[in-house]
Amino acid sequence: xxxxxxxxxxxxxxxxxxxxxxxxxGGLAVSQAQAAPAEPASATAATTGxxxxxxxxxxxxxxxxxxxxxxxxxxTPTKYRTAKNGPxxxxxxxxxxxxxxxxxxxxxxxxxxxxxxxxxxxxxWGKQGVPAKYEASQRWRTHMGNRFHPYRVNRLPxxxxxxxxxxxxxxxxxxxxxxxxxxxxxVTTIEGNAGAGTDSVTRQxxxxxxxxxxxxxxxxxxxxxxxxxxx
Numbered sequence: 688x689x690x691x692x693x694x695x696x697x698x699x700x701x702x703x704x705x706x707x708x709x710x711x712x713g714g715l716a717v718s719q720a721q722a723a724p725a726e727p728a729s730a731t732a733a734t735t736g737x738x739x740x741x742x743x744x745x746x747x748x749x750x751x752x753x754x755x756x757x758x759x760x761x762x763t764p765t766k767y768r769t770a771k772n773g774p775x776x777x778x779x780x781x782x783x784x785x786x787x788x789x790x791x792x793x794x795x796x797x798x799x800x801x802x803x804x805x806x807x808x809x810x811x812w813g814k815q816g817v818p819a820k821y822e823a824s825q826r827w828r829t830h831m832g833n834r835f836h837p838y839r840v841n842r843l844p845x846x847x848x849x850x851x852x853x854x855x856x857x858x859x860x861x862x863x864x865x866x867x868x869x870x871x872x873x874v875t876t877i878e879g880n881a882g883a884g885t886d887s888v889t890r891q892x893x894x895x896x897x898x899x900x901x902x903x904x905x906x907x908x909x910x911x912x913x914x915x916x917x918x
Contacts, residue, residue: 748813750847750917754867756811757877760888761785767793771800783890784882791886795879796822804863807879807888808849811865812917824861827851827915837913838903843869843895847917850876850893852909855900861909864891872896874904 748756764777767787778785787793795810796803801822809821818830828835828851835851836842844850844866853861864878867890875892882889893904903911 747815748847748917750845752813753811753847753865753917756813757865757867760807760811760879761877761890765794765888768798771798780888785888786883787886787888789884789886791880793886802880804878804880808863808865811877812847812849816917818915824851824863825853825859827863828853828861828912831915834916835913836916838911840896840902843872844874844914845869845917849915849917850874850904851912851914852904852906853912855908855910858910861912862906863915866914 761783762780762785764779765785765787766775767778767790768775769788769790769792771792773792776788778787791800791803792798793803795806802824803822805822805824805827808827809817814821816834818826820826820830827849836844846866846868848866850864850866851861852863853859862878862881864876864881866874867877868875872895873892874895875890877888877890879888881887881891895903897903897905899905901910905911
């Protein structure tokens with residue numbers, strides 16, 4: 688009977704360890720070879736751009752913040768001029784009116800002399816989500832897509848939304864105002880380029896069911912068209 692030869696345990700252990708190391712090294716090389724290549728710079732930039740856009744969107748003001756900004760604008764001394772390139776003055780708010788000099792020269796429109804109700808509404812929205820060329824009041828109606836809601840008796844706006852009127856004499860022009868509260872069928876706004884001297888930040892309250900003109904919130908020589916939604 689022949690004797691079987693056995694290898695010392697320590698030698699067996701060393702050989703197994705070496706074999707395992709070799710297998711692991713081979714597996715790591717395969718996994719690295721099969722790994723997906725890095726995204727090209729353009730793809731990474733696109734992804735970053737999407738994230739940036741999402742971040743910017745998330746910065747949009749809440750309805751409560753829009754209302755708070757409008758209330759602050761009504762009650763806070765505001766910069767204006769009474770002549771182009773003239774000295775800058777500060778308004779003196781009184782109750783529900785903040786008069787800005789009567790010349791359409793104020794901080795909201797950068798003292799350019801333009802009608803500024805659209806400028807004011809955009810400022811209250813933090814200039815986020817506003818239509819291009821927002822200074823033109825009718826852009827809040829024609830360039831808001833499905834965020835503009837034509838007037839319906841049973842569909843009221845919410846605080847933060849922007850009411851839109853057109854002039855009856857020329858529908859290319861009109862007026863806008865920021866909604867700050869809705870109670871029953873009454874809608875209260877804070878508006879720019881209105882009120883005392885037609886050049887104030889002012890508070891107005893309208894009946895949603897007003898029967899004058901074509902119905903809805905009434906302003907003389909204007910037709911109410913609906914509202915642009917803040918969300």
